[in-house]
Amino acid sequence: MSATTSNKKKSGASASDPAASGFVEIRRRGLMLVLSSPSGAGKTSISRALLARDPLLEMSVSATTRPKRPGEVPGIDYLFVDAEEFNLMVNREEFLEYAKVFGNYYGTPRAPVEAALGAGRDVLFDIDWQGTQQLDARVPKDLVTVFILPPSTRELERRLHTRAQDSAEEVAKRMAKAADELSHWPEYHYVLVNHELEQTIQQIQAILQAERLRRERQVGLHEFVKALREGQ
Ligand SMILES: Nc1ncnc2c1ncn2[C@@H]1O[C@H](COP(=O)(O)OP(=O)(O)OP(=O)(O)O)[C@@H](O)[C@H]1O
Numbered sequence: 001m002s003a004t005t006s007n008k009k010k011s012g013a014s015a016s017d018p019a020a021s022g023f024v025e026i027r028r029r030g031l032m033l034v035l036s037s038p039s040g041a042g043k044t045s046i047s048r049a050l051l052a053r054d055p056l057l058e059m060s061v062s063a064t065t066r067p068k069r070p071g072e073v074p075g076i077d078y079l080f081v082d083a084e085e086f087n088l089m090v091n092r093e094e095f096l097e098y099a100k101v102f103g104n105y106y107g108t109p110r111a112p113v114e115a116a117l118g119a120g121r122d123v124l125f126d127i128d129w130q131g132t133q134q135l136d137a138r139v140p141k142d143l144v145t146v147f148i149l150p151p152s153t154r155e156l157e158r159r160l161h162t163r164a165q166d167s168a169e170e171v172a173k174r175m176a177k178a179a180d181e182l183s184h185w186p187e188y189h190y191v192l193v194n195h196e197l198e199q200t201i202q203q204i205q206a207i208l209q210a211e212r213l214r215r216e217r218q219v220g221l222h223e224f225v226k227a228l229r230e231g232q
């Protein structure tokens with residue numbers, strides 16, 4: 001939760017200490033912002049920019065059995081684990097969701113997400129449609145989902161090649177799955193075409209700004225308005 005605004009219940013109270021002085025505070029529940037797309041459409045690039053610009057947003061770092069790519073940092077990009085450790089995490093119910101994607105397992109560790117939301121911070125997820133469906137079944141109210149489309153199939157393939165981090169075989173595997181993944185766009189709240197990166201980032205910032213203001217996310221609103229109506 002994070003305080004957004006407050007009004008005063010008792011006259012003479014200090015504005016610097018709303019809780020002690022009887023101010024009615026409006027706090028906000030953290031939200032879960034999910035980005036999904038076919039591989040290579042731009043989720044990682046968008047996520048990095050959003051995190052750099054927004055101190056209230058933090059990344060959910062997934063666990064995966066996929067081998068680390070050059071330049072990826074364990075604990076920052078992913079928690080790289082073997083299949084045995086992943087299974088242990090599944091059995092210990094440590095994941096909010098998990099799925100097999102392109103032959104590897106990926107899962108969202110539950111504890112950091114719950115800690116962030118409890119502290120009023122928002123959490124950003126770069127996960128596929130299977131994970132989004134699982135989150136939607138478990139925590140629909142906290143979820144804001146965005147599907148990112150590439151401008152064209154040719155451009156998607158170009159991006160996967162220019163990223164230069166996967167083998168030609170891996171790129172072919174991901175392109176072969178793209179049509180299937182694209183079929184899930186109607187399951188998302190928002191759908192964007194990632195033509196120009198800066199524009200896409202700004203569009204998602206606008207979504208985030210509006211979603212943070214949704215009535216249901218503002219805790220204490222009833223009391224705040226009641227105090228206003230009573231002339232406080
Ligand atoms: N709007 C854009 N215009 C041009 N290139 C882009 C744009 N967005 C991302 N890229 C480039 O496309 C490549 C793939 O982007 P990125 O790794 O962010 O995709 P991704 O959706 O996270 O992929 P994956 O699902 O495989 O993790 C990168 O080289 C990135 O720099």
Ligand SMILES: Nc1nc2c(ncn2[C@@H]2O[C@H](COP(=O)(O)O)[C@@H](O)[C@H]2O)c(=O)[nH]1
Nearest residue numbers: 062098099101106107108126127128130131
């Ligand atoms: N269901 C989940 N999907 C995830 C998670 N972490 C990442 N992903 C998705 O996997 C693919 C491939 O990612 P890459 O890093 O190997 O290119 C991509 O679509 C991600 O969104 C997760 O925890 N759960």
